[in-house]
Amino acid sequence: MSESLPTNFLLQAPVAIAYLDRNLRYTAHSAKWCSDYNLPFTDLIGKHHYELFPEIQTDWKDKHQRVLNEGITEANHAQLFLRQDGSKQWLKWEVGPIHNASGEIDGIVMMSEDITNLMVEKSTLDRERQFLLDATNKAKIGSWEINYDTNELYWSSVTKQIHEVSEDFIPDISKGIDFYKPGINQQRVTDLFATSSATGETIETELQIITAEGNERWVQVVMKADLEDGVCVRQFGTFEDITDKVESDLNYKLALRKFQEVFQASGVGMLVMDPIDLSIIEANSSICNLLNYKSSYIKNSFLQDFVSKQ
Numbered sequence: 001m002s003e004s005l006p007t008n009f010l011l012q013a014p015v016a017i018a019y020l021d022r023n024l025r026y027t028a029h030s031a032k033w034c035s036d037y038n039l040p041f042t043d044l045i046g047k048h049h050y051e052l053f054p055e056i057q058t059d060w061k062d063k064h065q066r067v068l069n070e071g072i073t074e075a076n077h078a079q080l081f082l083r084q085d086g087s088k089q090w091l092k093w094e095v096g097p098i099h100n101a102s103g104e105i106d107g108i109v110m111m112s113e114d115i116t117n118l119m120v121e122k123s124t125l126d127r128e129r130q131f132l133l134d135a136t137n138k139a140k141i142g143s144w145e146i147n148y149d150t151n152e153l154y155w156s157s158v159t160k161q162i163h164e165v166s167e168d169f170i171p172d173i174s175k176g177i178d179f180y181k182p183g184i185n186q187q188r189v190t191d192l193f194a195t196s197s198a199t200g201e202t203i204e205t206e207l208q209i210i211t212a213e214g215n216e217r218w219v220q221v222v223m224k225a226d227l228e229d230g231v232c233v234r235q236f237g238t239f240e241d242i243t244d245k246v247e248s249d250l251n252y253k254l255a256l257r258k259f260q261e262v263f264q265a266s267g268v269g270m271l272v273m274d275p276i277d278l279s280i281i282e283a284n285s286s287i288c289n290l291l292n293y294k295s296s297y298i299k300n301s302f303l304q305d306f307v308s309k310q
Helices: 008-012 031-036 058-070 116-138 157-163 173-179 184-199 243-265 285-291
Strands: 016-021 026-029 074-082 088-099 105-114 142-147 152-155 203-210 216-228 231-241 271-273 280-283
Touching: 016 031, 026 031, 031 105, 058 074, 058 088, 058 105, 088 116, 142 157, 152 157, 152 173, 157 231, 173 184, 184 203, 184 216, 184 231, 216 243
Parallel strands: none
Antiparallel strands: 016 026, 016 105, 074 088, 088 105, 142 152, 142 231, 203 216, 216 231, 271 280
């Protein structure tokens, strides 16, 4: 904190700041201090802090005394302040001691920021996120969240089921990546998390994991991020087991490839047609030779073009 009292330029400071003597009477302040707290005065010099804020509770008064008596600094990044008229303000604040030339504590300096709008927006986002989590649980889609303020990783019950861990399993941020299949999957999820945290963009991808029981599964991961002042404070999203879908797609592609091999190699003339309009979709070499037409011509035709009308 500052070692000396401010000069008159403090009045124009773009932040809410106030200097008080040991008796908690104002010696200097910025205009924004008055506007942020909707005070009916523009000049607070000589006024007592608690007369201006009669709603101040004992816990706040105790903080002021600790600053004056012990020379410590008190701070809070988000605290609710209930005003006498019933209104609510969320404040980010810091209070510290003022020292004179002899090093003695002469008073305190207060700085604050009204973050009410920010907290209202955050509350709205939290409610929307909870609705999302409730919906995903009902749809058998897992959810997850990383809180970088507390360095905690949360997995919903469905997410734990997909990983084949117990309900009381506590996931760890540093070890969460170990569930992804080593190699390209671990590298890709690492890169995507870095991109999400840096840009805040929503990312969706399909990856392979190896469960606690040693089973390989395909999962669809959706990740989002909350950024404050360009810094990622939270990442969250959904986690869905798509193993059956992926395997079904792979089996379909395998069966289709085998069909194509047999279809083209067959000595019997064969056509693939649309069942609705009987347009020809595919023709093998045998039928092309039999009809003496190129495959490109036959595939632009209809069955009736090659059937005698007599």
